[in-house]
Amino acid sequence: MAFKSDIEIAREAKKQPIKEIGEKLDIAYEHLQPYGHDKAKISQGFIDSVQDRKDGKLILVTAINPTPAGEGKTTTTVGLGDGLNKIGKKAMICIREASLGPNFGMKGGAAGGGMAQVVPMEEMNLHFTGDFHAITSAHSLLSAMIDNHIYWGNEAQLDTRRVTWRRVVDMNDRSLRQITSSLGGVANGFAREDGFDITVASEVMAILCLASDLKDLEKRLGDMIIGYRRDKSPVFCRDVKAEGAMTVLLKDAMQPNLVQTLENNPAFVHGGPFANIAHGCNSVIATTTALKLADYVVTEAGFGADLGAEKFMDIKCRKAGLKPDAVVIVATVRAMKMNGGVAKADLNNENVEAVKAGCPNLGRHIENMKKFGVPAIVGINHFYADTDAEVQAVIDYCAEAGVEAIVNKHWAEGGAGIEATARKVVEICEAGEANYAPLYADEMPLAEKIETVCKEIYRADNVVMDAKIRTQLKEWEAQGYGNLPVCMAKTQYSFSTDPGQRGAPTGFDIPVREVRLSAGAGFVVVVCGEIMTMPGLPRVPAAESIHLNDEGLIEGLF
Template identity: 55%
Template sequence: MSTRQTSNTSEQQNTERKLTDLEIAQQAELLPIAEIAAKLGLQEDEWEGYGRYKAKVDLSVLERTAERPEGKLILVTAMNPTVAGEGKTTVSVGLAQAMNRLNHRTVLALREPSMGPVFGMKGGATGGGYSQVVPMEEINLHFTGDMHAITAANNLLAALIDNHIQHGNELGLDPRRIVWKRALDMNDRALRQVIIGLGGKQNGTPREDGFDITVASEIMAILCLAQDLHDLKEMIGNILIGYTYSNDPVYVRQLKVQGAIAALLKDALKPNLVQTLEHTPVLIHGGPFANIAHGCNSILATKMAMRLGEYAVTEAGFGADLGAEKFFHIKCRKGKFVPSAVVLVATIRALKLHGGMSPGELHTVNPEAVKRGFANVEHHVEMLRKFEVPIVIALNHFYQDDEEEIAVFESLCQSLGIEYSIAKVWEHGGEGGLELAAKVIAAAQDSPARLPMLYDTEQDLRTKIEAIAREIYGASSVVFSDQAERQLKQIARMGWDRLPVCMAKTQYSLSDNPALIGRPQDFAIHVRELQPKLGAGFIVALTGKMLTMPGLPRMPMAIGIDLDDQGRITGLS
């Protein structure tokens, strides 16, 4: 292990416990990215440096390693998230570091953070404490420019659509039925619905439009599901942009601009290489939200991690009801992945919140609330077992956690007959996850040969949505709005109903009502709208009050972020 590695001794952890995640990251001594590339066995012409500590990895690596046996894939997911945060990325990083400490060559594959949450409510997404991906500030902000490239590609298409209408509208696009929106990687509720083309004929045709956050853009989903440049162009060409006056669908390929859009994504399609605080290699690539998109990093990065490592650790966004379900039904279908094990992350704080306590009461010891909240974990375990993949529960430990409450958690895990571990990776880095790593490695030895799906793509769309609602969420029924009912018929008529489903649902509850915490019973899922994403290859079902452009909270994280006179960022979390 390098002498430059951040020390994780108990003495240092105790003295530095009150350091913020950003301070810990800024004190770390990083290895030059060339050394991380060498660790992965990359050849010099297979990566391109973006500064000292970041690189793009060329897709030719996949061709060179095509005959190499793939490493085992470990998925990290979680119980339903809460305002207290569950630290799924922290556990993912700590687990990968721990597996490398046990001399198992492990590569981590994660999503890129969106600046919407960074400046909004959630903050950054590079882990925490001594289980972080670095350089933290750069990854959380502009990184290698992938988000900007996706935003530009999305908006190039939007501009080309309006330009086509302006110059004769040869395809007969109905301006009232254009479904393609513009995008911005920022939370901005004022842009959800806008009027464009005002100011006279020279400024285009006035029409209603709107913005999605970049991570909800279909271009983002395509980037994460494309398997090479040819696949990327074909998927872009299949994007539905709107309908004609005669109600015929219009696709990007009819505008003949898929090549131009793909050109903006040429470098963005290459996975990004960085490192953890303990110099474990990390491929960070793509960042679709799991509550409104499919919530997984790119197929390319995951394949690369599996080719270059004995183990590949990845995560899916939010709770298992969203991220894991979409990982299995969308990503694994397209990438032909079969995960060897699943880690389900929980925290004592989240258990107490799901057990009915308020955020202000979390400092109070309440074993009964832990018991009540564990019903949420129990549901996720039951759901994950349907996919026949070995499960290990990881309690992401906070040093303030009460021993009596931890004992209750352990007892409840034992009653489920499932492996579990107390992961102290925030406080101790990889050292704090050695037991978890050992149990995951043991579980992965019995990895399944196949991954059963809970619905068949040949089933009709209504049946698929009802299967997810019933088998994944535990809903008793699904209610379709009048609009959704009309769209079900139209999608079937167009022949699009044989695609997988991407559910857009609140992350805070198994239901579509964020107030129904724990394990709600006898609830309905309300589908209000269906959006065909034909380029990405799935149908989005919008439920409840889910929005594709979030807003900022009353006190956004941006208020606490600053830049000093030396150019040092503070307040980023």
Template identity: 55%
Template structure:
């Protein structure tokens, strides 16, 4: 089979004006970025405000292997399949981060015959949203350090600055740094560090903001640190909320592209689900719901991460309610959760598969707790055997959960029609969506609700530092906000070695951060890092470009 980039290069893309016209978007309501990309503008939002919403379908997954399980590929393929069935469907996805593209996992444009295009643009610089987010984040840092240098009228304690710099690349050397070295003219020395841009609060704010006004208000509410008198200092105190928002004036506009089969796709925002809230922007999802009878969107990693945050943070803040949830499972992920090493996943192993099936059961039951109909899509890989597929099916039949094999990677939309028929049936059933915790609960009780109801933990243990941080956040008046837990994606627990459906463990919360602008509290569990590192042999070593500008090795 051809590589992803070879398949994408053979696609005859429609001019973006044709994709927009298919959705009834006037030329005055979008800004072209070349021939095949466009920014959707505020007049389109204003015109569609009173139009009824379509059905919202969330695509999530089991705990993945390190290479990922094709959740975005499945989302894209199912959107194409809905089009095959004659349904008006719009896909809403996140934008890729350069860190995974040049690291180990790859991009986020789908794969095989279920991709969004232009694939090279989307996986690299796209329309510049990631760069704008990075620049906005670092403008705050530059102004903060300049304030310290120029007399520090606010009395900011350099030891209690909590806002970090950002870069959209996996660079472990920047996790902990010292700035201001080089003498009096180079600033005030202090400890600092970098986040990957997709984990920054600016990214979260962009993805949760209603409009430019809301964006500027949220930017102003970002907590920078504390004074020597232990009083909070926010971005608004530096009088730069407008300047930071100005850098994001184009980034807040969702991006319109298409799939290999011409299905409209809106890509916007890109927070990681293991270290951030893991969903595309509220603005993109709302537009997709207005423009399509069905909106298919995905949330990062397994249901314990992206889906939980989609349902408990994004839906709560935006007033959204899904009509159906699709859990993507793969035979290889279940064998991995049954103890098979990554390099042996292509071999049939029914015993390991049986050991891993409780992981799938946990994710299905997780989603059922929210009162939404659930469908399972078994994403087909070439090494899957009939006996392995039958074993997964028998498990799901016993649970009474509708399921079908998805073969969109190899067959495009034609490979997803069986799953889509189940989704259509699920969307005809009543949905009684409700978050699993009340945001009025104390922070510790909200964390405990997620840990026990979603992860299966016996309880939660807090470091001394985390306990002090929770008390401080509550004292600032932010105790009644949702919680975003950052933890490993490879396990339902906070320990990546605990595979399957672990029991008899307690969630270890080491740090708690306030994202006041985003409107949630971040709890860091286990050994999670907010700046990833590159593998021993990064994907960057296989990527090349010829004299004519043709890229190879991107996948």
């Protein structure tokens, strides 16, 4: 069966001028900063003017652990936004921007798929409005100012052996994970060990996504720790006087980007921290503004619910004062079969027993979402090869777990294919039964917060942290950082740190390799297992297939 590719569908979109999309949200054209005809940024003046309005309802879309079979979380987020509009509700979506690294690597883009996409798809998955470039530039400016500060006398007495600020680039490049900088003699400064992360792992990215306005952004940037003195006291970004210039570089990037779905419904696409190495949610300013403009706001959290949704609840909602009203957990029959032991090549063959065997992965995510006090349903993202018996097996499993599962066909049918889920979400929101609470209290010691997530969400038996890490956590607590939440950096493919352990594994430990204090963003990053904050490209990167055709159109982007 032949299907049009996502990029072919996006290219045929009947887009409306961005001025008309703004009008649907009562945004006057004077408050839009257009980037061409189909995208624009929202002015801070307009954002300030709507703060006295009542908030709409907030719906989180999350998912099971990702598999090569594909789950369709962003596709469901877009589809649900369209579906809510289809049944007469004023709704919009909030999603993250795409990172260039995965686009040219293995993961692909982040604009949805099929008939449930945000457009312009090509621009969104490439340079878009330049936000990521601005973040990379601001981060790089600080890197340059740190080494320049050391070169010209090191007034802050930064110990060059304890510089913790790494460089970033928005590309998958394993060769940059660990480098030596300032080689070449006296004129080039003091040689030291250094390294690169991907831009989406930058603390600057996290700060942009958590800051409430430019003033808050500048303060948070100044609060970032760039390294330590010989007495192990912290040196901050403000000590090298970089925060002001960084804020200037980020001035436009701070403003949410307005685009549209294939069905011409409004969408904010802003910010892009990864969920396996950062907090995995779109910007606070985009979400809080959307809640003032629409009655229903659909947002997503990256990767599976064990990572993205946990961080959405424990970091974003806690920090921004958000209270979600409903959760949709995306699952597919294909992914259930893969969790049940079926090879990717055999997924199109009916195998009800494998579906049943794979459902415990979904069941664990259902149990986890209940721990946050927000009502959840399961959205089954339908694929053409799914059989009625396989779909029914998932529905029956969910019923036994105490949640309703609804089949969604938005990929093929757009908003019309997800109306049943849209109506159920409205019913849940109007019932007002959500009683959101984070998993742990602010006052809990940092080591206990880590153990709570590992045992309550991942179901680990033990958390392995050596004495050096535990001592570091206690030092941060003594310095006043004990109330911060923890941001787990872990493989997205499994509840454990072994990406090959699918399903709902038990009897495993979580090894903590490293902890990093993101004092400006306001959380402690906990690096677990073999997770890398700079990904590498696969053996056959997507970049090998991306090119311009004879008509000058992009091919191979997905």
